[in-house]
Structures are given as structure tokens and as C-alpha cells.
Amino acid sequence: MKPPNITPPPLRNDCFALPAGVNWTPVDDALALLRSRLTVVTSVETALIGQAVGRILAEDVFAKRSNPPQPNTAVDGYGFSGAAPEGPQVMPLQDGRAAAGIPFDGAVPHGKALRVLTGAALPTGVDTVILEEDVTVQDGHIAFHGPLKQGANTRKAGEDVAEGDLVLPTGRRLTPADMALLSATGISEVAVRKTLRVAVLSTGDELVEPGNSAGPGQIFDANRPMLLSMIARLGYEPVDMGRVSDDREDLRDRLDKASEQADVILTSGGASAGDEDHVSALLREAGAMQEWRIALKPGRPLALGMWNETPVFGLPGNPVAAKVCTLIFARPALGLMAGEGWSQPLGFDLPANFEKRKKPGRREYLRARVRDGQVEVFASEGSGRISGLSWAEGLVEIQDGACHIRPGDLVRFIPYGSFGL
Ligand SMILES: Nc1nc2c(c(=O)[nH]1)N[C@H]1C(S)=C(S)[C@@H](COP(=O)(O)OP(=O)(O)OC[C@H]3O[C@@H](n4cnc5c(N)ncnc54)[C@H](O)[C@@H]3O)O[C@H]1N2
Numbered sequence: 001m002k003p004p005n006i007t008p009p010p011l012r013n014d015c016f017a018l019p020a021g022v023n024w025t026p027v028d029d030a031l032a033l034l035r036s037r038l039t040v041v042t043s044v045e046t047a048l049i050g051q052a053v054g055r056i057l058a059e060d061v062f063a064k065r066s067n068p069p070q071p072n073t074a075v076d077g078y079g080f081s082g083a084a085p086e087g088p089q090v091m092p093l094q095d096g097r098a099a100a101g102i103p104f105d106g107a108v109p110h111g112k113a114l115r116v117l118t119g120a121a122l123p124t125g126v127d128t129v130i131l132e133e134d135v136t137v138q139d140g141h142i143a144f145h146g147p148l149k150q151g152a153n154t155r156k157a158g159e160d161v162a163e164g165d166l167v168l169p170t171g172r173r174l175t176p177a178d179m180a181l182l183s184a185t186g187i188s189e190v191a192v193r194k195t196l197r198v199a200v201l202s203t204g205d206e207l208v209e210p211g212n213s214a215g216p217g218q219i220f221d222a223n224r225p226m227l228l229s230m231i232a233r234l235g236y237e238p239v240d241m242g243r244v245s246d247d248r249e250d251l252r253d254r255l256d257k258a259s260e261q262a263d264v265i266l267t268s269g270g271a272s273a274g275d276e277d278h279v280s281a282l283l284r285e286a287g288a289m290q291e292w293r294i295a296l297k298p299g300r301p302l303a304l305g306m307w308n309e310t311p312v313f314g315l316p317g318n319p320v321a322a323k324v325c326t327l328i329f330a331r332p333a334l335g336l337m338a339g340e341g342w343s344q345p346l347g348f349d350l351p352a353n354f355e356k357r358k359k360p361g362r363r364e365y366l367r368a369r370v371r372d373g374q375v376e377v378f379a380s381e382g383s384g385r386i387s388g389l390s391w392a393e394g395l396v397e398i399q400d401g402a403c404h405i406r407p408g409d410l411v412r413f414i415p416y417g418s419f420g421l
């Protein structure tokens, strides 16, 4: 029998070729859209500072007390009033001493010196301190060499923070250093955002739980353990929604549950438009689907949508693409929803030790690390090469317009740490 007369399309064999007539969304436009559409979703609660590290401030915090609260001495030594002129100085000692927490009761007459210990409030009549190492003490007197400026070796009240100053702004994710700052400025509890709950769900008939036996055609679910731990590292509450097979009704059911238990949903797999790509199909059906074809490698088929008013990031199944999309798109979006605000990862421009050609018009992220001050990239760009994710210590961002990177060209390296991992 004669075969039917069918005209095939020209062979491109490039899943990243920009199809004619399709408008690919540049990464920055997709990010701008996310940024403009999303808002803070978490409510506010009070946390004692002992429990507040890693939490996000829900309001500006102002100092209740100055730091230091009063002028004090920065060293162990002897305090007196005014500058000491050049040359040898001898001063009678005042009886008593001032120590941290045990102030000197009374005033020190001009011309006399008082024994003072680091942190002690300066008593009336003392505004300058000589270091004890520079002093000879004998017969109720001290002797030292001038000159010494007025105010030497002392700390002014409020020189660090004055009462009423803004100490930390809304949206700040509290660090261990902030615990010291809050304590010192008289703050013992703060208004913080409840922790954002992020559901993680894997889709695909081929997936098996690590620890179980995997038959032919099956693979272990690698994305879910990665994504759950990324969420925890980013400071959000991971909500494990397990795995769903490629069954639309099961997936619908699981998305319903996830939207009850979490503020945001991350799925992986089924994001593109194949026969079994149920995530994108359901999001499209729900009517609130931005089916973005993003000019990005890896991670083009990122499905974004709403499910029961809960934002869903339909991440591509390939683990490298799932991680890149999480870092580039989900992370700033989660920050915004959590009350932390939109953030850009800090990158460093360093010379490349590799050569790469690419099509202009799409952004690329390669698994990378820095050795001897140069950026090296993983040997393969394959999106299923999970080993490269562990090999890498960050991503190198190749700009949309670039088409040929030569060794020695500056490229932007973004360490995983800059993403909060
Ligand atoms: N004809 C085309 N095929 C594909 C294209 C294309 O443009 N034309 N794009 C490719 C790209 S790029 C990606 S990325 C994937 C995206 O696919 P989906 O998001 O629909 O994901 P799946 O098809 O379900 O899975 C892709 C791949 O990843 C594996 N996978 C899925 N989940 C997990 C998991 N939890 N742990 C480990 N591995 C996982 C899955 O087995 C597949 O091998 O589509 C390409 N195809």
C-alpha cells in the first residue's frame, strides 16, 4: 500500500529552538510579572528573641534604649577629666573605682584620676581614660606620658545606636547578629511573619520512593527530597505531599489537599505539553494558568498557575531544571509571599575557564564552581545529570544576548549560598 502523502516539518532536533510565531517570555519579564502579581500571604505573630532567629520581621523595629546607654570606658585604666598635655603627667588617685555594672558613687574632682574597668559608666568628672599598660601606680598617684586627647579610650552614649533609631526594617530575616542588636537596644520580642508553608509534590508513573525497590522503567524520586530540603534551608516550612501517578483525578485531589495545607505548591514533572503532562493541563483547566514558555535553559517548560487561589509552580521534571527554576523563579516569589520581599542573589563577575556558544535570546544557567579564581562548568549540560548539581557550588548565569563565551571573559557566578542554600 502506498504511504499517505504527509509533509513533515523541517528537522530542528533542538528542543530549545525558538519556534516561529511563539513569543518566548524573557526571564526578566517573567520575574517582573511574578513580582507584580504576588503579595505577602502570611499572618503576623509575636516571637521572643530567643525563638526569633530566621524569622521575618513584620514591622520596623526601633531602639528602646541607646547602645551604649551611657558613656563608658573602652579599656581597663584610669579616668580623669580633659585632655592630658604632652610630657610626663602625675595625678593623685581618687579612692574607689568604677566597674561594669558597679558605678562609682560620686564625682571625681578635676585633676584626680579614678581606677576604671572596661564597660564601667564614666562618673561625673571623667571623660578621658589612660590605658593601664601606660601607667605607673605608686604612692596613691598615677604617672603616664601625654599627650592624650579628651575622650580617649571612652565610648559615647548612643554612639552605636541611639534610642528611637530604626534598628531593623520590616522584611528582615533575623540573623544571629540581630539577636545581639535587639537585646542591646532593649527589645525582647518582635512581630514576625508566620512561616510560609510550601507544599512539594512529585508527579510521574515512573517514580518510586527511595528505599523501595525499583523495577524496570522506574526511577527513584530525586526531586522531592531535593526540593523539600531546599525549602527547609530557605527558612520555610516544607509540607511533603508525596508522589502522584500520572492520573489527572489523583493529581486534582492532591492539589486540593496541598492548597488546604500550604500557602504555595511546588510540583515537579508534567509541566510541559505532552500526553501525560497533567500539571499544566490541570492548571490550564483551572483557568488561571500562565503557560509560560520561558526563554531559559534549563527550565523552559515552567507552568505557573493558581489552584484554589494557591500559587502553583509547576516545575519541569528534569532535576536540573527543577532546581534552576526553584532558585530563579520560586525563591524570590516565596520571599515575597513570606514577607521578606523580593530579592536578587548576589553574583560575582569572574573570568570563565571554559568556552561556550549559545543562541542569543535566551538565558542559560550552567552548574559551576570557582577554582583558582576562575569559573569552571560541569562537563555536561544534560538536564537529568543530577551528579552535576552536587559537583557544582553555584550557577553561572549567561546573559540572554550572549552567544559566545571565550576563556577569560567575565561571567556572573552565583554561589548556592547567595540563594540561601
Ligand atoms: N518533544 C519535546 N519533549 C521535551 C521538550 C520539548 O521541548 N519537546 N522539553 C524537554 C524539557 S526541556 C524538559 S525540562 C522536560 C519537561 O518535562 P515535564 O516537566 O513535563 O517533566 P516529565 O516529562 O514528567 O519529566 C521529565 C524528566 O524528568 C524525570 N523526572 C520527573 N520527576 C522526577 C523526579 N521527581 N525525580 C527524578 N526525575 C524525575 C522524568 O522521569 C523525565 O525523565 O521535557 C523535555 N521533553
Ligand code: MOO
Pocket (backbone or CB within 6 Å): 297, 298, 299, 300, 301, 316, 318, 320, 321, 383, 384
Ligand atoms: O527545562 Mo529542560 O532541559 O531544560 O530540563
